[in-house]
Amino acid sequence: MTPDRPGQRNSLDPHLDRYAARAAGMTASEVRALFAVANRPEVVSLAGGMPNLAALPLDSLADEVASLVRQDGLVALQYGSAHGVPELREQICEVMALEGVSGHADDLVVTVGSQMGLDIVTRIFCDPGDVVLAEGPSYVGALGTFGSYQAEVVHVAMDEAGLSPAALREALDRTEALGRRVKFLYTIPNFHNPAGVTLDVARRAEILDICAGHEVLVVEDNPYGLLGFDGQTYPALRSLDPDNVVYLGSFSKTFAAGLRVGWVLAPHAVREKLMLAAESATLCPPTLNQMIVSRYLATHDWQGQIKTFQLAYRERRDALLAGLAQYLPPGCTWTVPDGGFFVWMTVPPEVDTKAMLPRAVTARVAYVSGTGFYADGSGRRQMRLSFCYPTPERITEGVRRLATVLTDEIELAATFGPVNTRTGSGPQVPSPDTA
C-alpha cells in the first residue's frame, strides 16, 4: 500500500491490493450458489455431507446439558486450555482404542471440529510451495485448507481397495525428482470421502512403509471409521506407526456435528507445536461443548447410538445402490461403500458432471461434481452421491430424477455432440460438504 495509488480505493474492492498472497488461493465454491437452490425442500439433495441426527436422544441430552450448566456452569462457560478438557481427552483415547490406537491423552489436542485439526497441521508443516500428497479424489475441505496455506496438492490414484501403493511410490519419486518437498500424505483410509472406498488392510503397512522410507509424514483423517455397516472396524494407520502418523478424529459423525468437537493425536513433539498453533487460532475450544461430549460419553450408550447410526446409514446406502442399479442408463459405474456417507460415480465420457449440475437441480436433484474433489481440474466424469441425510424413499426418488437427467444428457450428446463448457476448477472451500 503506497500513497501513489489513489485510484485503488475506487475499485470494486478497495482492499484488493492489501491481501496476502495466500488469499488468492481462497475462492468461493463453484457450487455454493447452486446450494441455495439445492437446499429447497423440493430438491432431493445427494450433495451435502450433513449427518443424520434424527436418532439422537434429544430429551435426555437436554436434561444432561441443563444439569451441566446448572452444576458446572462456572467451568463450562469459562475459558479452558488449548489442550482441551482432560477428562474428555482420556475418553477420546477409549474411543480411538476401538480402532486399535493406543495414544496417550497428553498427546492429543482437542480442536473445533477436525477441520481445525487439518488447519493447524497444515499451518505447522506447510510452507508455500510444499507438496501435500492426497488421494485423487480427496476431501474438498482439505484441498481448501492446503490451498489457503499455498501448499500444492499432488493426487495419488485410488482403486476399489483405496490408495494405490504403486501410485504412491510413483508420485513420491516423481515429485522428489522435481526437487519438490513433500510434507505429508493426507489420507482418509476408511469409507473415503468422496470415493466411498476403504483402504485394504494389507495395503496399510505397505503405505506406511513407503512414507517412512521417504521420510514423509502421514496425516490420517478418520471421521467415519466407526460407521462400518456391519459394525466392522479397520486398524487405524496410527495404530501401525505411532511415530509417523498424525491422526485426526471427530465427533461430528458419531455424535453431533454442531458441537464442533474434533481432535488431533500427534507424536509428542508435534503435539506441542499443534497446541501453540491452536492457541493462536482460537485460544481454546469451547469448554461447554467438550463437557457435553464428555458427559454424553460417560452417561449415554454411545456405542449403541453408533450402531443406530450404522443401521440408518446402511439402509440409505442400500436404497441408493438399489436405485442406481435399477434406474441408471448404461455406462455408469459406482463404488460400493461398506460404511460412511458416500458413493462415487463415474458417468459415460460424453457427460460433464459439472456442466450438467444446473440441469440436475432444475430436475430437483443435487449432487457434487467430481471437479470439487481434485486440485488439478479432474473429475468431470465423476460425481459424489451422499446418502447420509435424506430418507431412503427420497434417495430412491432422487436417483430416479438423476437417471432421467443423465439419460437426457447422453441422448443430447448422441444427437449434438458432447456439451463442453469448461469453466474454473480446482480446490474449493468446504461449504458443499455441510450444505
Place this chain on the structure above:
Amino acid sequence: MTPDRPGQRNSLDPHLDRYAARAAGMTASEVRALFAVANRPEVVSLAGGMPNLAALPLDSLADEVASLVRQDGLVALQYGSAHGVPELREQICEVMALEGVSGHADDLVVTVGSQMGLDIVTRIFCDPGDVVLAEGPSYVGALGTFGSYQAEVVHVAMDEAGLSPAALREALDRTEALGRRVKFLYTIPNFHNPAGVTLDVARRAEILDICAGHEVLVVEDNPYGLLGFDGQTYPALRSLDPDNVVYLGSFSKTFAAGLRVGWVLAPHAVREKLMLAAESATLCPPTLNQMIVSRYLATHDWQGQIKTFQLAYRERRDALLAGLAQYLPPGCTWTVPDGGFFVWMTVPPEVDTKAMLPRAVTARVAYVSGTGFYADGSGRRQMRLSFCYPTPERITEGVRRLATVLTDEIELAATFGPVNTRTGSGPQVPSPDTA
C-alpha cells in the same frame, strides 16, 4: 525431507526439519510453567484475564439451553454456515449499535471467539515480512497470531490517552521509509489490554485520518467496550470510518467466554474473504453456542447483566487501586482504568518484572511481566495486574504480597546492584491471558 538425512529421525524431535518456517515463530509462553503454580488456590492471581462469571444466572440459562436442545436440537447439533446463524448476526448488530456502529448483518462473520477473528484477519492480509502496527504494549494473543503468520510487529507508543497520533505518524513514516509494507494498525481503543487506558475520543478521528492517508487498514479489537465502570461507552472507530475499519467483537467478557462466540464486522469485500478463511479454518462455528447466545440476548436482560458485570469489576478495580496506593513502595506508577480488566504498572528501574516473577509466585501472588506484551523485548519495568477474577479481599491481599516482594527486590538491588537475568523475550502464545 530428503532421504539422505537418516540421522534426523533420532533427534529429540524427529519432525524438526519438517516444520513450516512459520512454526519457528510459535514458542511457548515463558510463564506457562509458572501458571500451573500460579493457579494453586493459595496464590492470588493478578495474572489471568478470566472473566468473573459468578453473577451469571445459571439456573435460567440451564432451562434455556435445555429447551433449545429439546426443541431445536436437530438444528443446534447440526453443521451451520461459516457465516454464522442469521438471527444472531442481526442481534449482534444491535449490540454494536450501543457503541455507534451501524453495520449490516450480512457483513458480519461469527467466529470462535475474537481470537479466531484475529487469526483470519491476519491470514487474509499478512504475507511473511509484512508489518503490523500495534500499541506498545499490546494484547499477547494478537502478538502470537501475528508472529504465527510471520508478520513483524512495530509498536506505537501510548500515553494515558491511548495510542499517540504523533507516534503513529512517526512509525508509519519510518516503516515506509524502510520500504516495508504496513498492512494494518491493530488497536484496542477501549480499556486497553494490558495498558488499562482508553483512546481519547478527540484522537479517534485523527488516528483514522492518519491511517486512511497512508492507506493502512485499521483492525479495531473491542472486547471490553461495554464494560465502562460508569456505564459510559465511546464511539467505535468502526462507527467513524466504516470503509477502512475491520471490527472484532466478542461475547467472552459480556456473557460467557467458554462458549467462544465472537465476530468480525468488515467492509463487504473483505467479509467475503474472511468467510472463505473461516470455512477453511473450522468449517463453521458451533451452532449450539450461537443459538445459546441468540436465546440469551432474546430472553434475558443482557444489558442489566452487563451492568452487574460493570459493578463487579469496578469494585475490584477500586480494591486494586486502593491497595496499590496503600502498600506499594515509592517509585511505582500505574494506570487508572475506567473500564475493563487491567492495570498497567511501571516499577523502579532496578526491578526486572520478569526476573522477579518466580519470587512473587513463591510469595503467593502472580502477575504477567510486561515483556509478554511486546514483540521487541521491552516491558521489563512493567507488569499487568488483572483485577477481573479474584474477590476484592483477595485482591487487597495480593497487592500486599506484591508490595512485600517489590520492597525486598528494591532493597536487594540497593545492597547488591540490580538483578539482571535476561532470557528470551518476544511475542508469546496467549495462554497467560486465560489462565
